[in-house]
Amino acid sequence: MSDSNEENNNSFVNKTKKRKKTGRMREVMKKMRVATHEPGNDCRCKRLKCFDRISSKQRVKLLKDFNSMKGTDDQNLYLCGLMNVCSIKRRRSRKIDEMDANFHQTHFTYKVRVIENDDTKEVPVCCKAFLSIFGITKGKLEHLQKSLKITGTAPSDKRGKSNSNKRLDINIKNLICNHIKSFKGRSSHYSLNDTIKEYLPEDLNIKKMYKLYLDANESQNHVCYETYRTIFNTEFNISFGYPRTDTCSTCDEFTIKAKALRAEGNTVELNRLSILNNLHKKKSQTFYDRKKNARMKSKRDVEFQAIAMDYQKNVSLPNITTNDVYYKRQLSMYSFNVHALGDASSYFYTYPETCGRKGSDEVVSFLFHYLTNHLDSRIKHLEIYCDSAGGQNKNYTVIRFIHFVVHKMKLLDSIKITYPVRGHSYLECDKNMGLINLKTHMEVPYQWYDLLRVSRQRPKPFEVIEVGIGELIRKFSEFFQNQ
Structure with missing residues (x-):
């Protein structure tokens, strides 16, 4: 008897579930039909x-x-x-009481x-x-x-036209704006155009700022997070994270001198410095224009390629939070990035400090490896964009290597290298390095290699080349002598 009751109950539950599911699907399909x-x-x-x-x-x-x-x-x-x-x-109602009809x-x-x-x-x-x-x-x-x-007319759509009287008090809005202005930001030094956008430290975000606002204004009327966020996004042009830490010394010098001349009222000298500073920025803009044109040309011409190259900031291993690490000697990891402007492919030559240094010999070794292993054989003309570091890029060794590749090896018909104005060398390499989370927990070199491989997935992942720099220089020297 109990078994039959259980079966009846189970069948009733199943039918109920099926009926509910069918009803939900009917409602979903109905809404979809109405929406479309x-x-x-x-x-x-x-x-x-x-x-x-x-x-x-x-x-x-x-x-x-x-x-x-x-x-x-x-x-x-x-x-x-x-x-x-x-x-x-x-019509006459069938009901007895016509007042209820x-x-x-x-x-x-x-x-x-x-x-x-x-x-x-x-x-x-x-x-x-x-x-x-x-x-x-x-x-x-x-x-x-x-x-x-x-009304005798078609109805009008009144959505989004509500004249609600629940408006934010102007005093509370000013209080929020003053609180946001109290955070000291900085402008981007590498922006190509004049902009008023400011950058706050990367450890800040809107939620933290909102909590600080509540702590500082406990006696005021409560403001919700959405109100604070809306004012932050609509009234200010602020982002989080400093784009770069180094700035141009010439631009910094002009800013300091201009501030002093304005205080003195010396307009003649201020105008002269302004002209020189504008000329300095025009020269720096020329470098970016050339690089942009080279990128577009490399996408159209199969015989032309443009690359950017630069060294990354040294990474010390182990990178852990233990206090004793700061008092111990750490292993420095060097990374040299070669970025192809045409297809956005990027190569990282990575090695520890025990294998080599960061000089001109290492730079030409990596260039030689890139030209012989990764550069398309159809390429006949190459343009190189890099900073003006004397010990790495702007020296006799690099120029001699370029001459050797063109006139002795005859690997390419021409190689053109462009150096920017000092302090304005923001390259695609800096963008690639900005994608790498240097705060990641790392103890040994292979963890650093793995981090580089997963730091960028689009448009193409980074290709990491773990090099023994001594062996690479030896192979290059042997090839140079045989030629």
């Missing part, structure tokens, strides 16, 4: 035979034209134009405009066919009917 104005089912009208008089091609055309209308107001106006309001006589005062007829033989004609349809053809709901139709009864 999809056509409904056949009305099966025996009196007007709507779907027999209107072909499927005509119904598709009607729905397509209806969905192509701009905004809800145009759709409402179009639908109301297809509806006619007819007054009817009051609901009498219909109006009656609606519906029609659609179809094209047959290049002529437009109006075809009367029933209510179900009207809903099905335009993919609207009964509630939408009742809303249109109510507007036609009361």
Whole structure:
């Protein structure tokens, strides 16, 4: 007896679950149909035979034209134009008490405009066919009917036009703005155009600033986080994270001198310094323009390639939070980045300080490896963009190597190297290095290699080359001697 009861209960539960699931799916499909104005089912009208008089091609055309209308107001106006309001006589109620009866005062007829033989004609349809053809709901139709009864016109869309009186007090808004202004930011030194955008420290975010605001203004009216965030995003042009730590010494010198000259009122000397500073910035902009043109040319010309190269900041291992690490001698990891401007491929030559230094010999060794292993054989012309570091890039060794590659090896027809104005050498290499999280827990060199491989996935992951710099220089020297 108990087993049969359990089976009945289980079957009842299963049927209930199935019924609920079906109901949910019906509601989901209904909402989807309403949102996209999809056509409904056949009305099966025996009196007007709507779907027999209107072909499927005509119904598709009607729905397509209806969905192509701009905004809800145009759709409402179009639908109301297809509806006619007819007054009817009051019918006698079947109820005993006529005061409790609901009498219909109006009656609606519906029609659609179809094209047959290049002529437009109006075809009367029933209510179900009207809903099905335009993919609207009964509630939408009742809303249109109510507007036609009361005002005689189509209803207007009032969404987003609410005149709410719940506005933020101007004193509270000023308090929030003053709190945001109290954080000291800095401008980007490497921005190509003049901008007022400021950068706050990377360890800050809007939530932390909001908590600090609440702590500093406990006696004031409570302000929600969304209000604080909205004011931060709309009233200020602020981002988090300093773009670079080093700045141009010439620009810094001009800023200091200009501040002193303004205080003294010496406009003549201030104008002279302003002209020199503008000339300095024009020269730096020329470097970026050349690099931009080279990038575009390398994407079009299969025989041309442009690269940027630079050393990364030294990374000390082990990189852990233990205090004793700061008092111990750590292993420095060197990384040399070669970035191809044409296809955004990037190569990191990484080695510990026990294998080599960061001089011109290492730079030409990496360039030689890149040219012979990674550069497309169809390339005939190469442009190199790098900073003016005398011990690494701007020296006799690099120039002699370029001459050797072109005139002795005949690997390329020409190589052009461009050095920027000192202090304005922001390259794609700096962007690549900015993607690497230097705060990651690392103890041994292979963890540093793994971190580089996963730091960038788009457009292409970094290719890490673990080099023994002594062996690489030896192979290059042997090849140089054989030539």
